[in-house]
Amino acid sequence: MAKESFVEQIADIEKDFPRWYTDVVIKTGLVDYGPVKGTMVIRPYGYAIWENIQHELDTRFKATGHKNAYFPLLIPMSFFTKEAEHVEGFAPEVAVVTHAGGEELAEPLAIRPTSETIFGSMYSKWIQSYRDLPVLINQWANVMRWEKTTRPFLRTSEFLWQEGHTAHATEEEAEEETMKMLGVYKEFAENCLAIPVICGKKTEKEKFAGAVATYGMEAMMKDGKSLQAGTSHYLGQNFAKAFDIKFLDKDGVQKLVYTSSWGVSTRLIGALIMAHGDERGLVLPPVVAPVQAVIVPIASKKPGVLEKCAEVKAQLEKAGVRVVFDDGDASPGWKFNEWELKGVPLRIEIGPRDIEAGKALIFRRDTLSKEEYSLDGIEEEVKKLLTAVQKDMLEAARVRRDNRIVTADSLEGISDGVEKGNFVKAGWCGCRECEDKIKAETNATARVIADGVAKKCAVCGKKAQSLVYFARAY
Amino acid sequence: MAKESFVEQIADIEKDFPRWYTDVVIKTGLVDYGPVKGTMVIRPYGYAIWENIQHELDTRFKATGHKNAYFPLLIPMSFFTKEAEHVEGFAPEVAVVTHAGGEELAEPLAIRPTSETIFGSMYSKWIQSYRDLPVLINQWANVMRWEKTTRPFLRTSEFLWQEGHTAHATEEEAEEETMKMLGVYKEFAENCLAIPVICGKKTEKEKFAGAVATYGMEAMMKDGKSLQAGTSHYLGQNFAKAFDIKFLDKDGVQKLVYTSSWGVSTRLIGALIMAHGDERGLVLPPVVAPVQAVIVPIASKKPGVLEKCAEVKAQLEKAGVRVVFDDGDASPGWKFNEWELKGVPLRIEIGPRDIEAGKALIFRRDTLSKEEYSLDGIEEEVKKLLTAVQKDMLEAARVRRDNRIVTADSLEGISDGVEKGNFVKAGWCGCRECEDKIKAETNATARVIADGVAKKCAVCGKKAQSLVYFARAY
Secondary structure, three states: OHHHHOOOOOOOOOOOHHHHHHHHHHHOOOEEEOOOOOOEEEOHHHHHHHHHHHHHHHHHHHHOOOEEOEOOOEEEHHHHOOOHHHHHHHHHHOEEEEEEOOEEEEEEEEEOOOOHHHHHHHHHHHOOEHHHOOEEEEEEEEEEOOOOOOEOOOEOOEEEEEEEEEEEOOHHHHHHHHHHHHHHHHHHHHHOOOOOEEEEEOOOOOOOOOOOEEEEEEEEOOOOOEEEEEEEEEEEOHHHHHHOOEEEOOOOOEEEOEEEEEEEEOHHHHHHHHHHOEOOEOOOOOOOOOOOEEEEEOOOOOOOHHHHHHHHHHHHHHOOOOEEEOOOOOOHHHHHHHHHHOOOOEEEEEOHHHHHHOEEEEEEOOOOEEEEEEOOOHHHHHHHHHHHHHHHHHHHHHHHHHOOEEEEOOHHHHHHHHHOOOEEEEEEOOOHHHHHHHHHHHOOEEEEEOOOOOOEOOOOOOEOOEEEEEEOEO | OHHHHOOOOOOOOOOOHHHHHHHHHHHOOOEEEOOOOOOEEEOHHHHHHHHHHHHHHHHHHHHOOOEEOEOOOEEEHHHHOOOHHHHHHHHHHOEEEEEEOOEEEEEEEEEOOOOHHHHHHHHHHHOOEHHHOOEEEEEEEEEEOOOOOOEOOOEOOEEEEEEEEEEEOOHHHHHHHHHHHHHHHHHHHHHOOOOOEEEEEOOOOOOOOOOOEEEEEEEEOOOOOEEEEEEEEEEEOHHHHHHOOEEEOOOOOEEEOEEEEEEEEOHHHHHHHHHHOEOOEOOOOOOOOOOOEEEEEOOOOOOOHHHHHHHHHHHHHHOOOOEEEOOOOOOHHHHHHHHHHOOOOEEEEEOHHHHHHOEEEEEEOOOOEEEEEEOOOHHHHHHHHHHHHHHHHHHHHHHHHHOOEEEEOOHHHHHHHHHOOOEEEEEEOOOHHHHHHHHHHHOOEEEEEOOOOOOEOOOOOOEOOEEEEEEOEO
């Protein structure tokens, strides 16, 4: 069978990064195209990554006092018009239900592109007193934004995400929450996805429609482009005003609440692929890898080989390692290629000579290096290696990224920097014209405002208001 | 504050069961009505039950070899017409997207009411060879069925569920899968929800639109009505034909696969409420209860009381018990009522005299009984009690149910039996006319075909084809 006889070819990552990406996501069985244009089917191998991401994030959300809930998919169109910026930002992308149960609806309903409005309408009902605050709710859900050009995980009409929506008695508390969740995302991205991220405030142009301030985390992909991997919004009283979310404070005065919202999505799977992948395919960090180690028997027909492999598999499973024993008919070489394509962090090779010597060869997908380990107590070695891979992948990604951050003090400098696949730090006066000009000339956008100061705007030469990371972005 | 000074009143369960249900779901904060008619917001307390249900089921699905995936929400309307019975059953309830991204769509898209068609379309692409079989995929998702009359959890336009969709090389395997998953549901319902269920085949009239055979599990609610708590469908080659799902078998012949599908939904939360609830509110089985034990301090201002409660809380948490320490301002009596309303299985009362005696009082929500336990090693006692509550709740529900199963050999007997809130076992000739007549005269439907035989049809007196459970149903 074709399926058994060769490993799928993927495009050269250096020569054609976009095709490499498409090849990898499709040929590893992470995802497939759905029948409706712009939709995706997340296949079991891709969904298992999402389950691991969910588990890690959900644990963190609960540890910071949040509870999960589920709000309706359909939102009355009229809700969107209650917040002026919000409707402007989201109405053009909305999918609309006009008929249901064989009848035309009195009011068309939007499939949620994000749920600030419907959370707002319920919070207005639930929140009466300062005793009801803060409200800290998250939901795991599907959302829909009708996009013209789509790519699996990165931009699809439907995607999966989590959205936290919180309400607070004071501005300080809501701002603190906004920053706290940005911090949770950053820690998660670095420790679970092994992706170093740059966090900071977005410019007015790039902020969420309806927010007072948006904070983003940006990750560098292997082509030097930036991917917005998560956002946390301080919404001030914008949605409180739109949905009349008031509470009776301790001082007996009716006040509007302050809200925040924050989210990450299945886009993170795209980030994983493009931050770590290489010419052989996926490279997955152990914390979120569906399979952490694969055992491949060498000369599997020789007596004792399959038995030893099964024994090692049982040991690893008992030690909590997600392990697969590939006892299929294909050759070891074919199996090596396939599991490398799939990005499994460790491959354990066990053959007759290894068994005789009481050893096994372990191959690291991240460094492409192979070393011998004693079969005795191999589960402890595997666990140590998984920890090392996780840590080293983050460090390697950090080095790659830091080598690609440059500074510029002119439009040409920005253009040159992003053309070479860098993030460019440059001064910016704060005006929309200069920001637009950078986009028009270089196709780069302001990713986040950096720590640190700049003297002058790289475009107009006026006094700089801030130092900004510019990059081309997904 | 009103919220602090009294526990919400609920209707009398004996006098007005429907209002009791509505009062309980709303006043315990399980759910609220969404802004669009027929939708619900599952609030944190309700969603936590769903998370526990998901965890228990997901573990069982994975242990039986299934993997999770995610398929698109939107299905081309044309897909439904490919299976004649399926479209007839679901088209009238479908919600339709006609506009998206500011434009009218070329083809209207259905929001999935169930996903056999979209799974079928992808399986047709993925399955080529016998080596690709079986395909065992489940998804956790939202679905939408536009209903005229709705009730939270029981019947809402949108609900959450899981749907397993499997494909097999042979009829036997697909049938075995159908029965295996029905068995998984039954074991889960009994051991996790403490609900004894009656499983069996559905009549032609009651089967899933598009199935060869549907097997259901039926649970008795406290008003004697039946609730369909889960279904497993053997689909034969119906969807394989409609979506051309073929594989090359070992013998070199192209064959159609055989498929199954099976699902349970947030309806299970409704089942929990109505199977166990009483005049004081919810009674939750420990396995799925968001809070398994609540600690209420008595004379909490006396020195040492709050400290001892906090200490016990820490001990219980360490032992893996989901515990809340209610250190709020309200009186113990108020707290007792509130946590009883919320159905928390155990209440631990600790006051100065208890501490002196080295004891605590533990109240069981299921039996309304109170007993003294030593504070020393209390976590072990609590764990034993939780196990006992779980087991006793199932037994109590079984006794209640068995006392309400009667037999009848006439239409009057069926009518009389269901009027009194029973499940009625009666012979049935197998014809649709008699089934319709029972429904018309008694408002009861055939729930499942029972084990055992009957001599004659209770309606027409002809030879009985089978013994059937008839009941009024949700």
